Amino acid sequence: xxxxxxxxxxxxxxxxxxxxxxxxxxxxxxxxxxxxxxxxxxxxxxxxxxxxxxxxxxxxxxxxxxxxxxxxxxxxxxxxxxxxxxxxxxxxxxxxxxxxxxxxxxxxxxxxxxxxxxxxxxxxxxxxxxxxxxxxxxxxxxxxxxxxxxxxxxxxxxxxxxxxxxxxxxxxxxxxxxxxxxxxxxxxxxxxxxxxxxxxxxxxxxxxxxxxxxxxxxxxxxxxxxxxxxxxxxxxxxxxxxxxxxxxxxxxxxxxxxxxxxxxxxxxxxxxxxxxxxxxxxxxxxxxxxxxxxxxxxxxxxxxxxxxxxxxxxxxxxxxxxxxxxxxxxxxxxxxxxxxxxxxxxxxxxxxxxxxxxxxxxxxxxxxxxxxxxxxxxxx
Numbered sequence: 001x002x003x004x005x006x007x008x009x010x011x012x013x014x015x016x017x018x019x020x021x022x023x024x025x026x027x028x029x030x031x032x033x034x035x036x037x038x039x040x041x042x043x044x045x046x047x048x049x050x051x052x053x054x055x056x057x058x059x060x061x062x063x064x065x066x067x068x069x070x071x072x073x074x075x076x077x078x079x080x081x082x083x084x085x086x087x088x089x090x091x092x093x094x095x096x097x098x099x100x101x102x103x104x105x106x107x108x109x110x111x112x113x114x115x116x117x118x119x120x121x122x123x124x125x126x127x128x129x130x131x132x133x134x135x136x137x138x139x140x141x142x143x144x145x146x147x148x149x150x151x152x153x154x155x156x157x158x159x160x161x162x163x164x165x166x167x168x169x170x171x172x173x174x175x176x177x178x179x180x181x182x183x184x185x186x187x188x189x190x191x192x193x194x195x196x197x198x199x200x201x202x203x204x205x206x207x208x209x210x211x212x213x214x215x216x217x218x219x220x221x222x223x224x225x226x227x228x229x230x231x232x233x234x235x236x237x238x239x240x241x242x243x244x245x246x247x248x249x250x251x252x253x254x255x256x257x258x259x260x261x262x263x264x265x266x267x268x269x270x271x272x273x274x275x276x277x278x279x280x281x282x283x284x285x286x287x288x289x290x291x292x293x294x295x296x297x298x299x300x301x302x303x304x305x306x307x308x309x310x311x312x313x314x315x316x317x318x319x320x321x322x323x324x325x326x327x328x329x330x331x332x333x334x335x336x337x338x339x340x341x342x343x344x345x346x347x348x349x350x351x352x353x354x355x356x357x358x359x360x361x362x363x364x365x366x367x368x369x370x371x372x373x374x375x376x377x378x379x380x
Contacts, residue, residue: 026084026375026377027374027375028083028084028373028374028375029161029210029373029374030083030085030161030162030163030210030373030374031101031154031158031161031162032085032100032101032102032154032158032161032162032163033076033079033080033083033085033088033101033102033104033162033163033164033165034102034103034104034105034136034162034163034164034165034203034208035076035088035102035103035104035105035106035164035165035166035167036105036106036129036132036133036136036164036165036166036167036168036199037076037104037105037106037110037165037166037167037168038106038107038108038109038110038111038125038167038168038169038170038171039069039106039107039108039109039110039344039345040069040074040075040106040167040168040170040217040345040346041074041075041076041104041106041165041167041168042067042068042069042074042090042104042106042107042108042110043066043067043068043074043076043077043087043088043089043090043104043106044066044067044068044089044090044093044104045067045090045091045092045093045104045105045106045107045108045127046067046092046107046108046109046125046127047065047067047108048067048090048092048093048094049092049107049127053065053067054317055317056071056301056316056317056330056331057069057070057071057316057317058070058071058072059071059072059331059335060072060073060335060336060347060348061073061348067090069108069341069342069344069345070341070345070346070347070348070351071300071301071331071335071341071347071348072335072347072348072351073348073351073352074348074351075167075214075277075351075354075355075358076088076104076106076165076167077351078351078352078355078379079163079165079355079358079359080101081377081378081379082355082359082370082374082376082377082379083163083370083374083376083377084374084375084377085101085102086098086101088101088102088103088104089103089104090103090104090106090107091103091104091105091132091135091139092107092127097152098151098152099139099152099153099154100151100152100153100154101154102154102162103136103139105127105132105135105136106132106167106168107125107127107132108125109124109125109171110124110125110127110128110129110132110168110171111124111125111128111129111168111169111171111172111175112128112129112168112169112172112192112195112196113128113129113172113188113191113192113195114128114130115128124171124175129168129195129196129199130195130199133199133202133203136203136206137206140159140206140207143155143156143158144156159206159207159208160207160208160209162208162210163210163212164200164203164208164210164211164212165211165212165213165214166196166199166200166211166212166213166214167214167277168196169192169196169216169252169256170216170217170219172185172188172189172192173185173189173192173216173219173248173249173252174219174225177225177229177245178228178229178230182244182245182248185248186248186251186252189251189252189255190255192252193252193255193256193259194259196213196256196259196260197259197260197262197263200213200260200263200267200272201263201266201267204267204270208270209269209270209271210270210271210273211270211271211272211273212273212275212358212364212368213256213260213272213273213274213275214275214277214358215252215253215256215257215274215275215276215277215278216249216252216253216256216278217249217277217278217281217346218241218246218249218278218281218282218285219245219246219249220241220242220243220244220245220246220249221239221240221241221242221246221281221282221285221286221296221297221339222297222340222343222344223297223298223299223302223308223309223310223340223343224299224310224312224343224344225242225245226240226241226242226297226308226310227308227310227311227312227343228312229242229245231244231245239285239286239287239296239297240296240297240307241282241285241286241297246282249278250278253276253278256274257274257365260272260273260274261274261365264366271368273364273365273366273368274364274365275358275363275364276363276364276365277354277357277358277363279363280353280354280357280363281339281346281350281354284296284339284350284353284354285297285339288337288338288339291353292349292353293336293337293338293339293349293350294334294337294338295337295338295339295340296339296340297339297340298338298340299316299338299340299341299342299343300331300332300334300335300337300338300340300341300342300347301316301317301329301330301331301332301335301341301342301343302316302329302342302343303327303328303329303330308343309343310343311329314327314328314329315329315342316329316331316341316342316343317329317331335347335348335349336348336349337349338350352379355379358370359371359376
């Protein structure tokens, strides 16, 4: 299957089998997950603040819209399941939330840098990484003051026994590409990685000791960017992806990896892990059939058909008038065959394959084997 996938899947399969026959004791070093991110890991924060999400989002696993920018589960959902934890409640969700096992600060369209700093004008969430960090600080204060008053807050000692995950930065990279180009965007990317490192250090001071930072995906393979970003035919590689944009992402990821290495050295008793999800997703986009999928650079939910099935005028689930008639961007019947859900985000199937790679540890620097820390649970 390539990229050590056969070995990865065999390890996870054996762990799942052990649990199913009753030999898994559900022991884990992590009692909670605290997640910081954008739509790639938002479990409902944005839609709690701005409720409007409709189908077909959520169709595969939840059977209804639940605030995920996907047809089903996200990587953070699969990680929680594998660690034996419930799905993370969004910090902004006031109804039905339970924070005993962590909280999710991610919101759709969030950036690492403040919108003013990033030069963004529209389409960006106000909940930047700095705001998410402040929410985390408030959460810890509330836990220390009020945990004994209710059952939805964790014990104050949970912060040193938690996994802190980051899946953010894509909007800092993509939101200005059309306006100022790759060169303009690259000028402030060092600020992005510096802000992530600074956030880790502040969370360390709050008691955090294990940090998992996912790098940027190969946006040059996303159907939406293939349709919307300016390029010529010579910029398309043999797999149908944009070479220049993927190279720019690779440059950013290199900066992120080096900055996290420096952060790791400054926090000697902490685990600061760089996760190369870019490599996993790039492989899925390039060779989907080698991993049980069929379509790489084509969206499941969209309008227009063709190579990309994406039209920027009518987004997944919406109906708009185009050329004098109403059209709807509908979902395919088989999202499990696609890497891309809506042209911008991954399907549940792609998220699951990426999670397998994360759990195995072979795409982490330094290597981080989850099975050495937890009795992993099934994520079927």
